[in-house]
Amino acid sequence: MPKIGQEPIRREALIQATIAEIGAAGSLSVTVGQIAKRAGMSSALAHHYFGGKDQMLHAGMRGLLRSFTAQVKTHVAQARTPRARIDAIINASFDNTCFEPQIISAWLNFYVLAQKDPEAQRLLRIYQRRLHSNLAAALTPISQQPHEHAEIIAAMIDGVYIRQALKEGALGGPQAAARVISTLDTLIGTDR
Amino acid sequence: MPKIGQEPIRREALIQATIAEIGAAGSLSVTVGQIAKRAGMSSALAHHYFGGKDQMLHAGMRGLLRSFTAQVKTHVAQARTPRARIDAIINASFDNTCFEPQIISAWLNFYVLAQKDPEAQRLLRIYQRRLHSNLAAALTPISQQPHEHAEIIAAMIDGVYIRQALKEGALGGPQAAARVISTLDTLIGTDR
Amino acid sequence: MPKIGQEPIRREALIQATIAEIGAAGSLSVTVGQIAKRAGMSSALAHHYFGGKDQMLHAGMRGLLRSFTAQVKTHVAQARTPRARIDAIINASFDNTCFEPQIISAWLNFYVLAQKDPEAQRLLRIYQRRLHSNLAAALTPISQQPHEHAEIIAAMIDGVYIRQALKEGALGGPQAAARVISTLDTLIGTDR
Amino acid sequence: MPKIGQEPIRREALIQATIAEIGAAGSLSVTVGQIAKRAGMSSALAHHYFGGKDQMLHAGMRGLLRSFTAQVKTHVAQARTPRARIDAIINASFDNTCFEPQIISAWLNFYVLAQKDPEAQRLLRIYQRRLHSNLAAALTPISQQPHEHAEIIAAMIDGVYIRQALKEGALGGPQAAARVISTLDTLIGTDR
DNA sequence: AATGAATGAGGATTCATTCAT
DNA sequence: GATGAATGAATCCTCATTCAT
Numbered sequence: 001m002p003k004i005g006q007e008p009i010r011r012e013a014l015i016q017a018t019i020a021e022i023g024a025a026g027s028l029s030v031t032v033g034q035i036a037k038r039a040g041m042s043s044a045l046a047h048h049y050f051g052g053k054d055q056m057l058h059a060g061m062r063g064l065l066r067s068f069t070a071q072v073k074t075h076v077a078q079a080r081t082p083r084a085r086i087d088a089i090i091n092a093s094f095d096n097t098c099f100e101p102q103i104i105s106a107w108l109n110f111y112v113l114a115q116k117d118p119e120a121q122r123l124l125r126i127y128q129r130r131l132h133s134n135l136a137a138a139l140t141p142i143s144q145q146p147h148e149h150a151e152i153i154a155a156m157i158d159g160v161y162i163r164q165a166l167k168e169g170a171l172g173g174p175q176a177a178a179r180v181i182s183t184l185d186t187l188i189g190t191d192r
Numbered sequence: 193m194p195k196i197g198q199e200p201i202r203r204e205a206l207i208q209a210t211i212a213e214i215g216a217a218g219s220l221s222v223t224v225g226q227i228a229k230r231a232g233m234s235s236a237l238a239h240h241y242f243g244g245k246d247q248m249l250h251a252g253m254r255g256l257l258r259s260f261t262a263q264v265k266t267h268v269a270q271a272r273t274p275r276a277r278i279d280a281i282i283n284a285s286f287d288n289t290c291f292e293p294q295i296i297s298a299w300l301n302f303y304v305l306a307q308k309d310p311e312a313q314r315l316l317r318i319y320q321r322r323l324h325s326n327l328a329a330a331l332t333p334i335s336q337q338p339h340e341h342a343e344i345i346a347a348m349i350d351g352v353y354i355r356q357a358l359k360e361g362a363l364g365g366p367q368a369a370a371r372v373i374s375t376l377d378t379l380i381g382t383d384r
Numbered sequence: 385m386p387k388i389g390q391e392p393i394r395r396e397a398l399i400q401a402t403i404a405e406i407g408a409a410g411s412l413s414v415t416v417g418q419i420a421k422r423a424g425m426s427s428a429l430a431h432h433y434f435g436g437k438d439q440m441l442h443a444g445m446r447g448l449l450r451s452f453t454a455q456v457k458t459h460v461a462q463a464r465t466p467r468a469r470i471d472a473i474i475n476a477s478f479d480n481t482c483f484e485p486q487i488i489s490a491w492l493n494f495y496v497l498a499q500k501d502p503e504a505q506r507l508l509r510i511y512q513r514r515l516h517s518n519l520a521a522a523l524t525p526i527s528q529q530p531h532e533h534a535e536i537i538a539a540m541i542d543g544v545y546i547r548q549a550l551k552e553g554a555l556g557g558p559q560a561a562a563r564v565i566s567t568l569d570t571l572i573g574t575d576r
Numbered sequence: 577m578p579k580i581g582q583e584p585i586r587r588e589a590l591i592q593a594t595i596a597e598i599g600a601a602g603s604l605s606v607t608v609g610q611i612a613k614r615a616g617m618s619s620a621l622a623h624h625y626f627g628g629k630d631q632m633l634h635a636g637m638r639g640l641l642r643s644f645t646a647q648v649k650t651h652v653a654q655a656r657t658p659r660a661r662i663d664a665i666i667n668a669s670f671d672n673t674c675f676e677p678q679i680i681s682a683w684l685n686f687y688v689l690a691q692k693d694p695e696a697q698r699l700l701r702i703y704q705r706r707l708h709s710n711l712a713a714a715l716t717p718i719s720q721q722p723h724e725h726a727e728i729i730a731a732m733i734d735g736v737y738i739r740q741a742l743k744e745g746a747l748g749g750p751q752a753a754a755r756v757i758s759t760l761d762t763l764i765g766t767d768r
Numbered sequence: 769a770a771t772g773a774a775t776g777a778g779g780a781t782t783c784a785t786t787c788a789t
Numbered sequence: 790g791a792t793g794a795a796t797g798a799a800t801c802c803t804c805a806t807t808c809a810t
Contacts, residue, residue, distance in 0.1 A: 031784080033784090047785065
């Protein structure tokens with residue numbers, strides 16, 4: 001009886017291992033061997049499935065962005081008002097599944113990768129555009145400068161992330177979200 | 193008697209070359225040889241003066257942070273009011289000498305370095321603390337939550353930087369500064 | 385399924401190549417590349433199997449000492465009296481497989497290695513202790529100072545070796561053995 | 577006023593530094609820089625005086641052998657009988673100035689050097705010949721096999737040295753000398 | 769005389785990648 | 790499908806040696 005359907009399992013294991021290994025090492029120079037080992041297979045097999053290290057990195061990025069997206073969807077699903085939708089997006093970004101050291105470190109490394117790797121750049125731009133349009137759409141009913149405010153909130157989210165990467169005066173996810181939300185309140189003139 | 197006094201010249205050349213090479217390559221994995229070549233010397237001499245690649249990277253970071261600091265000093269020197277001082281700090285951050293692709297890329301890479309390298313982490317924390325205290329000091333007379341607002345502005349600065357690194361809808365330095373300043377206006381309730 | 389079971393073959397080839405290369409070069413500063421080439425593989429593979437040059441040197445030492453030990457065992461196996469056992473040990477030391485320029489040179493180099501490398505020192509001490517206890521055990525029935533005499537014989541063996549290393553008035557193995565044995569005769573007062 | 581007569585002082589300092597550095601490092605791969613530093617000058621000057629590392633090593637060897645020779649002369653000068661002369665030679669070899677770890681280690685390293693370096697080989701052969709002829713001359717009146725016995729004693733001296741290099745059950749110089757002398761007693765049938 | 773400056777050559781080590789089984 | 794085997798290319802680093810002053 002041949003093992004069937006192994007491929008998707010293997011690929012997924014490699015994707016998670018890529019993120020985890022980069023996050024743990026804090027660097028893109030993790031070796032294919034390390035990743036493959038963490039995923040429980042030989043580096044040769046990793047190459048077999050992905051063709052090379054670059055594609056593994058891309059797959060890792062896609063995996064990470066997929067998680068972000070899923071997180072946002074989950075949070076937003078329960079929002080009933082535009083305002084609740086924005087809060088949901090912000091809260092999703094700082095959900096514990098995203099806002100933990102290894103994930104932050106991986107995310108930061110992917111930004112670096114995007115400096116030289118067009119595909120990585122493309123993926124991050126997609127993420128940024130999606131974040132912007134989500135925020136702007138939700139802001140439209142309640143803000144007079146939805147795009148400007150969307151940019152400010154997006155920048156703050158990224159900024160809080162990068163500051164978190166230094167672990168200095170690090171906030172928990174909820175406090176980080178609260179700070180961004182409170183800034184948003186001020187921006188759109190909400191009284192709370 | 194030998195040719196003398198080359199050390200400071202060579203060291204400075206290597207520091208600038210380190211920043212430039214990392215900025216251009218978008219990666220910390222530039223080779224010592226590349227850096228040395230850009231600085232116009234052999235890699236052996238680079239090792240002679242710095243002892244190793246790590247120390248060159250640290251020196252590069254210190255050089256970059258020194259530029260930031262100098263930039264801030266220059267801008268702040270002409271400020272006569274607290275408010276002008278804050279604007280000067282923000283404008284300094286987005287001055288063209290700082291806010292250009294290579295510098296941003298280098299800065300991003302140093303954040304990555306800080307994920308695993310204690311000295312790099314220490315240096316960046318110093319920079320963050322200094323930025324915070326500069327901002328908070330200037331905000332004290334004009335804001336009711338100077339520390340909170342300083343954090344928000346600092347996060348925005350970093351966030352705008354990292355978004356600039358993707359070159360998507362990239363702003364010029366002045367516009368970037370304007371956006372941060374306008375957010376600050378809203379935060380402290382200034383009418384302009 | 386991959387080609388399998390190469391490891392012991394490669395390791396053994398590297399061990400012999402290490403001894404041979406050090407013997408031929410007369411120096412520990414042979415390169416991993418030279419050793420690997422002699423063993424018919426790339427230096428990368430040598431590192432793969434041994435982890436580093438140091439471990440290759442240690443493996444080479446163990447290989448050499450193993451040969452010595454095996455040689456002694458072979459010779460001693462046929463000895464029926466204590467006296468014959470001692471002669472066998474001495475003869476084993478000067479057997480042609482041990483007492484040839486390359487082996488002597490390797491052995492000398494390993495003594496040098498032991499000056500700074502604790503593992504090398506440990507290995508040579510084991511060899512010395514074993515030689516001493518072999519000699520002393522065999523001497524006990526026929527000498528009144530078995531330990532003292534064992535030391536003298538051991539020193540002579542090493543001394544003849546090191547003098548052989550200069551190839552000046554070099555003896556053949558049998559003559560060298562004869563000289564040591566005749567000294568032993570005098571020491572224990574044997575009439576022959 | 578030019579410094580005159582500096583050359584012989586510098587050369588001597590380098591010679592002693594060479595021996596000391598090799599002895600301390602337990603290896604011939606000490607760098608010219610280390611040696612020069614110990615001798616209180618730049619490596620460039622060391623090259624200036626000796627032409628290259630090899631010649632510095634040779635000079636170091638000559639220096640060491642010169643010490644040995646001087647030691648022997650001193651001891652022998654007071655000997656009034658052939659027997660006393662032999663004892664003096666042996667005692668000289670184990671005098672504390674010779675029989676200390678660093679010197680032994682240097683001496684061992686020079687033996688290694690002689691494996692590949694003809695000049696080093698030539699120097700050590702001279703030493704051996706001189707030792708042999710000294711011993712044989714003194715033995716002639718009191719031994720029936722002066723050359724054979726000279727060889728045995730010479731081998732023992734070298735053997736005790738090399739065993740000392742492992743620092744296992746290391747003897748002091750006087751005990752080492754006593755062991756060799758007592759062996760000699762047995763060899764030539766002296767009653768003491 | 770003396771040395772800081774400078775480098776070319778070389779060595780240990782690592783790693784992505786390929787291949788044979 | 791899966792992996793041990795194998796390597797070429799690259800990287801950091803060291804060092805003897807030379808040179809200009």
